[in-house]
Amino acid sequence: MTDETIAVRAAGVGKVFPTKAGEVVALTGVDLEVAAGEFVSLIGPSGCGKSTLLRLIADLDEATSGTLSVFGKTAHQARLDQDYGIAFQQAGLLPWRTVGANIALPLELHGVGKADREARIAELVDLVGLTDFVDRHPDQLSGGMQQRVAIARALAERPRLLLMDEPFGALDEMTREYLQSELARIAAETGAAVVFVTHSIPEAVFLSDRVVVMSPRPGRITDILPVDFGDARVEGLRESPEYFERVTAVREALHGAPVERPNER
Amino acid sequence: MTAALPAWARFVAPAAVGAILLGIWVVLVDVVHLAPRALPSPVAVGEQLVQHWDIILEDMGVTATNALVGLAVGSILAIVLAGLAAAIRPIDGMLAPLVAAIAVVPIVAITPILNTMFGASSQFGRQAVAGIAAFVPVFINVLRGLHQTRPVHRDLLRASAATPWQTFRTLTLPTALPYLMTGLRIASSLAVISALVAEYFGGPSDGIGTAIATAAKSGRAALAFAYVAGGIAIGLVFFLVTSLLERIVTRRSPV
Numbered sequence: 001m002t003d004e005t006i007a008v009r010a011a012g013v014g015k016v017f018p019t020k021a022g023e024v025v026a027l028t029g030v031d032l033e034v035a036a037g038e039f040v041s042l043i044g045p046s047g048c049g050k051s052t053l054l055r056l057i058a059d060l061d062e063a064t065s066g067t068l069s070v071f072g073k074t075a076h077q078a079r080l081d082q083d084y085g086i087a088f089q090q091a092g093l094l095p096w097r098t099v100g101a102n103i104a105l106p107l108e109l110h111g112v113g114k115a116d117r118e119a120r121i122a123e124l125v126d127l128v129g130l131t132d133f134v135d136r137h138p139d140q141l142s143g144g145m146q147q148r149v150a151i152a153r154a155l156a157e158r159p160r161l162l163l164m165d166e167p168f169g170a171l172d173e174m175t176r177e178y179l180q181s182e183l184a185r186i187a188a189e190t191g192a193a194v195v196f197v198t199h200s201i202p203e204a205v206f207l208s209d210r211v212v213v214m215s216p217r218p219g220r221i222t223d224i225l226p227v228d229f230g231d232a233r234v235e236g237l238r239e240s241p242e243y244f245e246r247v248t249a250v251r252e253a254l255h256g257a258p259v260e261r262p263n264e265r
Numbered sequence: 266m267t268a269a270l271p272a273w274a275r276f277v278a279p280a281a282v283g284a285i286l287l288g289i290w291v292v293l294v295d296v297v298h299l300a301p302r303a304l305p306s307p308v309a310v311g312e313q314l315v316q317h318w319d320i321i322l323e324d325m326g327v328t329a330t331n332a333l334v335g336l337a338v339g340s341i342l343a344i345v346l347a348g349l350a351a352a353i354r355p356i357d358g359m360l361a362p363l364v365a366a367i368a369v370v371p372i373v374a375i376t377p378i379l380n381t382m383f384g385a386s387s388q389f390g391r392q393a394v395a396g397i398a399a400f401v402p403v404f405i406n407v408l409r410g411l412h413q414t415r416p417v418h419r420d421l422l423r424a425s426a427a428t429p430w431q432t433f434r435t436l437t438l439p440t441a442l443p444y445l446m447t448g449l450r451i452a453s454s455l456a457v458i459s460a461l462v463a464e465y466f467g468g469p470s471d472g473i474g475t476a477i478a479t480a481a482k483s484g485r486a487a488l489a490f491a492y493v494a495g496g497i498a499i500g501l502v503f504f505l506v507t508s509l510l511e512r513i514v515t516r517r518s519p520v
Contacts, residue, residue: 092417
């Protein structure tokens, strides 16, 4: 069944925002397929529409043209059926709820019983390594821990698709690399497809099966690069020549020409 | 900037200032006899307080009840109307100028009218005045609080396919709660002041305000001051209780 093997299918998707100064084309002619279980990054400079595309898939905004389906349904139906979990750049935890209650929020909203919620919370805090913090409040956690809670919350309903909008964008480099490895492990363990918005080239290369390169004015896809590291996403990968090769390839695709002196951070 | 005071000093320092001022007062009145005759000695005020404790407490009960009824009714009305205004935009437009009008009503101006309207045997006029005074800060703060939800939280609930009622219960209401408590804290002081001041303009012959006026007019300054102390006690209790509520609710606000 094609429904089950294609997580996201976009054909000719466009988004126009009406503003006082006239219409702004945020996204145009996007064709993209994300297979079930595949990890796809969207990368590009500000204004390239990568976050807009993610919001369209999540049905937080509506596409103005083209068709978009999530597991063979409309994005709207997929949202109502809770086929995806989502994490944003800000963790977006409710400050008056404990870690456990934050993770259980989606379950609570959909009427999952208390015993089942407790069991699921225990699994998830274990998955993101926060078992000792389940009764804490968000203001007692570091930024990286808050983001891990947000990821656990996104996974609460065992979604087959995970949408992530620069979830590590506000974190320091060390925390960031650690959480990237964690995310690679979690994605592999859960088998969920991931659409991951980022503006970090190394991050995109390290995590993804494919990197979608986007460009602004108007926002569109300019290139799709396979990475193909398979399941070998371990720390050593960051040091390997293949890794740097892919980083350079993505950078050249982003800049539209070979780069003379790669300026690695 | 000065360094923060140690914890004990935060309680001891104001108490010491109070004790010093009280000492100066005693010296001025009882030792050097420099004060005007209407200013009694704190000792005399204390004596009156002890002597007339039962009727002072009774009058405190009347004023406090009026303030509490006004605070409760005014606040409930304010919460309901602010909820409607936040949910339905045209109602917001309709209510905004009305609330602005109520906010500038001088309480002393309408008090005699209300007192006459409801007669000399009814506390209703006083309670209404306290209610009007409490309504405004609660309405303004709750309405603001209901508009404070963050975009990331709204996205989250939409992504979780939450119903409008679920969104209200899990996000909008908890976000607005600290604002409600701030409104209540401000309203509580206003309700006490208004209930007390309303007594100066007629109505039944009980309550702290009436008693202060009567004692002062008949030259019993020490008794008047004893009643003032009773009024301060009411105000303090209202303020402390609502401040405590506010503190409990706002504990988890910032992230």
